[in-house]
Amino acid sequence: MKRSIAAFIPGLLLAISVFAADVSVPRQTIAGSKLSLKTSGTGDATIVVIGPGHIVSKRIALGKPLELTADDIADAGRYILILLSSDAEIDKSFVVMPAKPAHVSFVAHPSRVPVAIKNGISGTAYAFDAYDNLVSESLPVDFKLSGNRMPTLEREVVSKNGVAAVSIDSPQREGPVTFQAATGGVIATRIVRVVADEPCTLRIHAEPVGKGIRAQTEPVKDCSGNLVPDGTLVTFTAWDSQGRSTVDASVKKGIAQVNLPAKGEVTVSAASGVALGNTVRLQANP
């Protein structure tokens, strides 16, 4: 009798395992993939899937595959799957990893930068998949800085913690440059305006006109030879027998000029930023 019961037990266990409600889940899958999960048991059950940003709840027929759509598992992260049937409550978990990069969030800083600044342009790239999951695994990111008046600069940086960052010296020549970050066939582009730096040297000349003098700079350039931007202020100062006159003038197309009242012998000088101009002595009209 004992022997016959012992022989019966494995068959009973097998029958229980076949008819018990259960669902198989993968340990890990990729965001946006479709899942067909094997279920066992008989009758109906309710399945609840809790994702990082989505809840799925539906009635299923046990024994038939449970289909999860790409939308159901679009968010990267940990998922909990709960199966509720008349004879069991089962919970399982699985992990959804980000898919391949589909777009790059690229922050270029600053949008305007003076020429020839060491590490003056920085770029930070975050890669996201088609479901807006941050691609946290390491990826090679190619940064490229190019413009009409400069050789193209390229750097490859391997992303870490979902982010890749680079700092590049600003070019010697002013003008717009294109700054790109590319990974996995996805490119993001930003435009950075490279502008002339502060005036490097200042040279002026002056001549008598009417009841005073006219002073004018030569083209005002930065230390890399770029004309300084329009609007850069140049301060002209004139001394004559009546005292001192000071006038600020804006650079227009590289040159600043001003008319100053003066009598007799006049001394004129100019300054802009840290640059001091030459001194000019002349005789104003009587």
Next chain:
Amino acid sequence: MLFLSLVLLVVFPLRASTPTAGVELSVVGAGPRQVEPTLQQSITRDYAKAWQTFSVALQSGDSAALDQYWAGVAHDKFQRLVEDQKSTSVQVRYVDKSHQLQAVFYPADGAALVLYDTAQLEVQVFNSGKLIHSKGLTQRYVVLMTPAQDRWLVRVLQSVPLP
């Protein structure tokens, strides 16, 4: 005595528990920019508040609470989670017990902060009001925060496998 107690309660209402409780931040190894002490305070405060508003949104079913401390991708995903609760009769509760934040990247322009959070959580799931799942777990998140006018917002909160 009872009257005095009532008067004291009205005049000096009970202070809410400190929002930074349970959030610790380490900035060791973060860079390239140094994470200033004032920023460290802001991050622990705002990250804790972000979790509070997430909890409020899930409990009340009103995703508007997320607007205060969430932005971008994280906001949109949690908004959908809150809305899914209504359509499925399934409620989720994240009882966050502690957060160990590790700052890993703070760029020179200060425009973002990337962190890891090792969180001790209890996840509870209710189906039509009945508790069907409750489990404590250690969860690791990669977090991206960006500055707004007077606070830091969580822009990405994504669970990643434990190292």
